[in-house]
């Protein structure tokens with residue numbers, strides 16, 4: 047393809063028989079483009095981590111909730127979680143029956159909990175007060191409890207979800223109170239889960255935390271272990287965002303071997319015959335998605351070159367919210383001989399905020415008006431976190447099918463959509 051910087055997507059044939067320029071032309075920008083083959087490959091990577099009969103992968107729908115994506119994930123044999131009535135709704139639309147949905151909630155209203163009891167296999171509560179609320183509306187039922195193992199991990203303080211400094215989970219020192227409430231409402235503890243944070247790139251922290259959850263299960267009051275059906279170790283599996291720097295992948299061969307040994311050994315020791323779930327979101331969905339946008343203005347402010355695009359933080363908030371790094375590809379029809387001269391450039395969006403920065407001071411080929419840019423690894427926490435800020439319409443989404451066809455899976459919002467809920 048004629049383009050300035052596209053070695054990564056070229057190597058995968060990401061756009062199949064299409065080109066990003068043609069897709070941008072046909073569907074407009076900003077545009078989320080997903081590749082079915084990459085999505086399926088990531089599902090398969092994780093499904094084969096362990097051959098233990100109880101092992102399974104519970105996709106965390108908050109990463110990407112488009113039903114077209116969810117259907118592919120269902121087809122690959124994964125189950126799903128949901129954290130809100132909306133996610134539950136989309137899981138159901140994508141064809142997941144209640145027995146394939148776990149509701150991993152926090153701070154839900156009684157009505158939301160009641161809805162989840164009807165539509166999910168199990169509901170996980172993450173505080174004593176939610177456990178009591180659940181007991182009041184579903185006495186005699188089965189419930190999961192999310193524990194906070196006291197170990198956190200993550201790429202940014204905002205995504206560390208265990209340890210003392212986070213809002214999540216019940217700490218194990220409250221076990222007596224958990225069981226008092228279970229007793230009070232004749233609830234059965236059918237599962238325990240945790241999620242220590244997002245984006246780990248080496249197996250150790252995750253495996254340590256998994257071992258802590260298994261230990262906790264052994265410390266439950268007599269008889270409780272026999273009633274457990276699900277041990278859910280949480281997500282957080284990282285992906286290499288620095289593709290053009292050759293960042294290595296998470297070693298799934300090592301992680302899989304050690305996880306398999308851990309759960310196999312533990313089942314043999316305890317007689318546990320239930321399921322073991324991992325709960326990744328990003329690992330499944332991030333790399334199958336690229337966000338396309340267009341350069342509309344370039345300028346030098348002082349000694350800095352700014353590249354102005356239609357990719358504001360309303361379309362991809364991760365850089366502004368977490369200081370995240372997304373690699374950038376540059377597509378141009380007539381890349382010519384002069385296309386490779388580089389200089390540091392800052393790619394910004396069209397939102398009226400100085401924090402509206404997608405990529406800061408990157409040494410990249412000099413970008414020009416009319417170029418199409420691709421922000422890599424935008425399939426997770428991309429569209430789902432997009433907003434209407436500055437009253438901009440939400441972007442469209444297109445899926446490149448394994449047979450090469452480009453299938454629109456969400457239309458671009460219109461101005462009428464912006465006023466839909468006004469009274």
Ligand SMILES: *Cc1c(COP(=O)(O)O)cnc(C)c1O
Nearest residue numbers: 106241244281282283326327328
């Ligand atoms: C966000 C979340 C996940 C998935 O996290 P990733 O980093 O995308 O793998 C899993 N479980 C829970 C409870 C979560 O909140």
